[in-house]
Amino acid sequence: MAHLNCAVLPRFLAALLLLLSWIFGLSLGTELSFVTCGSVIKLLNIKHNVRLHSHDVRYGSGSGQQSVTGVAAVEDSNSYWSVRGTSDALCHRGTPVKCGQTIRLTHVNTGRNLHSHYFASPLSSNQEVSAFGEEGEGDHLDEWTVQCGGSVWKREEAVRFRHKATDALLSVTGEQYGRPIHGQTEVHAMSSPSQHSLWKAMEGIFMKPSESPPGSRDYSHPHTEF
Structure with missing residues (x-):
């Protein structure tokens, strides 16, 4: 070959x-100058310069669910997440994500959703963030509200993700793991907003707005890895 x-x-x-x-x-x-439903993107924590990442490695404590970390590498395919709606509020493919809208972020390579709950995170003892579910379906603890300054989530804008059920913010404070994920940074959730909870959309593919019928479902997304 x-x-x-x-x-x-x-x-x-x-x-x-x-x-x-x-x-x-x-x-x-x-x-596109904004993030749209159905897009597959990487998210950069701008304070610590790490991308939101997951992989089929489980926490050895807390929930024992799939771990979520931050990585410095730009090209890692395990840092792609699909922007999706919730079971109660569809996110029609190609429509701009609004500020204040609740979404799910599904890890492309494993099909599990960004998730949080009241378990303590392994390194900092903040609120654990994990990846949960199967083939994009989990539960209400997979829901995050996009906090931004205007009407829609602009790609050049730093935004926050507030966990709907616990009111905590997706954050990074710099603690690093040893084996088997040496050098990767702990991702957790914290109650107070800070520079540690600011994220920006980076590499990815962005669905263009279309004339899809209002009743169309948003659950399909490209699984192509780059």
Whole structure:
């Protein structure tokens, strides 16, 4: 089987992204100034310069659920999350996410949702954040409210995610794990807003607004990894 050399690979990936944008009606990061439902994105904690990350490694304490961490690497495919609606409020594909809207963030590679509850986080003893559910379906503890300054979630804007059930904010304060996830940063939730709870949408594919019928479901999303 032929292998792509290093010089050809970036051009191949660029061509693949352009093809996907044509098939799925996606924006590759240049046209849309806001985040839309159905988009697959990476989220950067701007204080600690780490991207929200998960993987099939469970916590050894607390809930024992799938761990959620922060990683410095830009290219890691385990940092992609799909922006989705809740079971009570659909998020129609391609529509801008509003400030104050409640969403779910589904980890693309494992199909589990960003989740929180009153377990203590392993390193800082703040509120644990985990990934929970199967194939994108979990429970009401997967719901997060987007806090931003205008009418919609703008891509260049730093936003916060408030956990709807516990009122805590998705945060990073810099504690780092040892083995088996050496160097990855603890992600947890905290009650008070601070610089540690500011996030920005980064790399990804963004669904363009469309004329989809109002009753269409939002649960499908591209699983392509880049």
